Amino acid sequence: MDASTLALSRIGLAGLAVMGQNLALNIAEKGFPISVYNRTTSKVDETLDRAKQEGNLPVSGHYSPRDFVLSLQRPRSVIILVKAGSPVDQTITALSQFMDPGDSIIDGGNEWYENTERRIRETSERGLLYIGMGVSGGEEGARHGPSLMPGGSFQAYKNVEDVLLKVAAQVDDGPCVAYIGEGGSGNFVKMVHNGIEYGDMQLISEAYDVLKIVGGLSNSELADIFADWNRGELESFLVEITGDIFRVKDVFSGGNDELVDKILDKTGMKGTGKWTVQEAAELSVAAPTIAASLDCRYLSGLKEEREDAARVLKEAGIREAGEVLVGRSIDKKRLIDDVRQALYASKICSYAQGMNLLRAKSIQKGWNLNLGELARIWKGGCIIRAIFLDRIKKAYERDRELPNLIVDREFSREMVQRETAWRRVVGLAIESGISIPGMSASLQYFDTYRRARLPANLVQAQRDLFGAHTYERVDRPGSYHTEWTKLAKQGKTGVGALN
Ligand code: 2AM
Numbered sequence: 329m330d331a332s333t334l335a336l337s338r339i340g341l342a343g344l345a346v347m348g349q350n351l352a353l354n355i356a357e358k359g360f361p362i363s364v365y366n367r368t369t370s371k372v373d374e375t376l377d378r379a380k381q382e383g384n385l386p387v388s389g390h391y392s393p394r395d396f397v398l399s400l401q402r403p404r405s406v407i408i409l410v411k412a413g414s415p416v417d418q419t420i421t422a423l424s425q426f427m428d429p430g431d432s433i434i435d436g437g438n439e440w441y442e443n444t445e446r447r448i449r450e451t452s453e454r455g456l457l458y459i460g461m462g463v464s465g466g467e468e469g470a471r472h473g474p475s476l477m478p479g480g481s482f483q484a485y486k487n488v489e490d491v492l493l494k495v496a497a498q499v500d501d502g503p504c505v506a507y508i509g510e511g512g513s514g515n516f517v518k519m520v521h522n523g524i525e526y527g528d529m530q531l532i533s534e535a536y537d538v539l540k541i542v543g544g545l546s547n548s549e550l551a552d553i554f555a556d557w558n559r560g561e562l563e564s565f566l567v568e569i570t571g572d573i574f575r576v577k578d579v580f581s582g583g584n585d586e587l588v589d590k591i592l593d594k595t596g597m598k599g600t601g602k603w604t605v606q607e608a609a610e611l612s613v614a615a616p617t618i619a620a621s622l623d624c625r626y627l628s629g630l631k632e633e634r635e636d637a638a639r640v641l642k643e644a645g646i647r648e649a650g651e652v653l654v655g656r657s658i659d660k661k662r663l664i665d666d667v668r669q670a671l672y673a674s675k676i677c678s679y680a681q682g683m684n685l686l687r688a689k690s691i692q693k694g695w696n697l698n699l700g701e702l703a704r705i706w707k708g709g710c711i712i713r714a715i716f717l718d719r720i721k722k723a724y725e726r727d728r729e730l731p732n733l734i735v736d737r738e739f740s741r742e743m744v745q746r747e748t749a750w751r752r753v754v755g756l757a758i759e760s761g762i763s764i765p766g767m768s769a770s771l772q773y774f775d776t777y778r779r780a781r782l783p784a785n786l787v788q789a790q791r792d793l794f795g796a797h798t799y800e801r802v803d804r805p806g807s808y809h810t811e812w813t814k815l816a817k818q819g820k821t822g823v824g825a826l827n
Pocket residue numbers: 343344345348366367368371409410411414415416418419
């Protein structure tokens with residue numbers, strides 16, 4: 329195709345797998361003529377077919393990197409949506425040779441943020457601008473309005489801001505996109521979004537498990553409960569789709585059983601949750617709910633081992649999960665209400681962990697992340713979208729330096745209101761052998777964070793005894809070391825010497 333004879337496109341998109349195709353069609357539908365390219369050219373034709381079918385959208389297909397790049401208005405902006413890692417480098421190499429200083433590359437994949445930072449440096453040597461942009465919302469979001477988290481070159485953002493503002497999901501307080509910050513901040517924020525998503529999914533699965541085993545609820549009752557929860561404080565995409573899942577019948581069993589019961593209990597993953605937990609550890613930020621959900625995915629993968637363990641422990645005399653409750657009368661209505669409250673309180677703790685991880689990274693990297701604004705752009709389009717994010721946004725608007733969501737004046741009140749129900753659910757699950765690693769991690773996080781005094785004094789004493797690591801005192805300044813063993817043997821009161 330001879331680019332000179334055609335009107336140039338406003339923007340380009342390379343990488344036409346599911347996300348790429350849908351995002352390209354979304355951009356075109358919002359009135360921005362777009363050029364598309366894919367290494368395997370059949371996907372270019374596929375996209376052109378869809379563009380035609382879905383309303384003669386202004387999409388032009390290109391079959392070589394050169395034609396693709398030359399079909400764009402200058403300064404050129406190219407979104408790439410290929411597999412993270414080396415495919416991104418290969419795509420940059422293929423395209424950038426035809427690009428000019430001032431042109432921009434926007435990587436929309438789930439990339440490790442340090443790769444983006446390396447590419448920012450590499451492309452800047454050639455005068456190119458670079459953005460790592462988190463895109464959330466799956467296929468549907470990409471097509472009709474995702475949440476977008478672009479970080480990197482501010483100029484590159486400005487060059488495409490009009491496009492992104494229209495393409496993003498729209499909520500009551502604006503489009504779900506904002507310039508995140510410099511470097512790999514956009515990818516990092518998307519990574520933590522995914523970590524929070526792991527937590528939400530785990531917590532929901534635990535709510536399901538408790539309701540099913542303790543309450544004996546059927547799938548159709550569960551569908552109604554989740555639909556009901558979706559009309560209140562838990563209103564969210566994940567709660568909504570969970571309700572829908574319980575309603576789907578299984579075709580292979582003649583439509584008598586629900587599909588959810590036929591699904592193998594082994595969770596897949598692509599790595600962003602693991603990165604979140606690794607980063608939390610690197611930054612010394614406690615993220616136990618997110619870590620518990622990651623661990624649970626690992627344990628779920630050990631299906632055969634778990635089956636063996638179930639058999640061995642049964643032979644050893646263990647009771648089935650929930651068996652201790654047999655014969656006990658369960659107030660279903662109260663159980664359902666308790667689980668709803670436990671889920672909500674657990675979620676607050678999980679989001680508090682994710683937000684605090686973002687803040688710690690922001691301080692380390694000088695990104696100046698605006699946590700309230702991040703909560704706002706997650707209100708629509710993305711997988712964790714929820715009514716509750718508006719409350720998080722407001723909490724950070726009230727106090728930008730809020731150390732933890734738990735101590736926000738509204739959230740603190742809500743936690744206390746739900747505390748008894750939360751403890752009942754966790755207690756009941758623990759007593760009956762139903763694993764609830766997410767909800768109990770959240771509760772333990774809450775109970776540890778809220779205590780003015782922890783047994784860490786004893787750990788400090790142990791460290792000082794065996795490693796002379798010294799300790800501080802509650803009543804006077806300085807650091808102290810005590811000859812604990814000697815004094816204990818002498819039966820004397822230890823008078824710590826000033827170190
Ligand atoms: P393909 O259709 O040619 O395989 C998701 O796999 C997307 O990433 C697809 O569009 C795929 O292109 C693209 N992709 C994967 N590896 C690539 C590479 N090394 N270079 C260019 N595109 C690649």
